Amino acid sequence: MQEETLWVGTSSHVSKLGTYLLCLLFCWLIVPIFIAIWTAFELRSIRYQLTTERLQITAGIFSKRTEQIELYRVKDLTLEYPFIYRIFSKGNILFYTSDHTLQNFSLEAISNADGVMDVVREHVELCRERKRVREVDIESL
Template sequence: MQEEKDIWFGTPSQVVNLGTFIIMGIFFWLIFPLFIILWRWAQIKNTKYELTTERLRTRHGVLNKKTDELELYRVRDYKMDQPFFLRLFSLGNIILETSDRSHPQIVLKAIPNTEQLRETIRKQVEACRTRKRVREIDVE
C-alpha cells in the first residue's frame, strides 16, 4: 500500500472578515466590538485545510478544536465560486459535493489560486479512485 503524502496546506484569507473589521472599527472605542473583531480573526486564523493523497482534512475551532476528514474517493463534484468581492483579492471558494453522509458539501472558503487547487483536487480524487478501485455510479 502506498504511503499518504501531503499535497497542499492552506487557510482561508482574513479578507472574509473585512466588512466586520470595518464596521466594528468604527466603534473601536467600545470594548464589545474589539472582542468581536478578535473572535472573528481567531476563527479564520484557526481554520486549516490539508489535502493529502488520501483525504481532505479541515481543522477548525478557537476554544474547542474539531477535525473533519473526507476520503477523496467520496468526492462527486467540484465547483469553483468566485464572488466579485473575493475576485478583487484573487480569491475564491471551492465547493465539493460528496457522497459522505455527515458532510454532503465541503466549502473551502477564500482560497488563493482557486482554479489550480480545484484541478489538483480533481487529479488527486481520480488517482485515489484508481488506487482503491472505486467507481462512482449515479442511480436515478
C-alpha cells in the same frame, strides 16, 4: 503507497471583511473590537490539509475538531470567485460528496483556488482508480 501532503492552507481574512468593516464602524462601542479579534482568531484556527488520500479540515480555538473526507467520495467540485475575493485573488472551492456527515462544504477565500481545485480533481480520479471506486447516481422517479 505512502500518503503525502499536497497542500496546506487557511481561509483569508477577506472572507470576514464585512464583519471587520462593521466592527470598525462601531468600534466606539468597544464590544465590536472584541468581536473582530474573536473573528480573526476563529478564522486563523481553521486549517485545510490536502493529502493524496483525504482532505482534513481542522478548526477550533480552545478545542480542536478535525473533519476528514476521503477523496474518492468527492462527487463534484465548483469554483467560485465572488467580486470582492477576485480583487484580492481569492476564491472558493465547493465540494459535493457522497459522505453522509460532510455532504457539502467549501474551502473559502483561499489563494490559488484554481490550482488547488486542479490538484484535488486529479487526486480524486487517482484515488478512485487506486481503490477501484465508481460513482453511480440513481434517480428516483
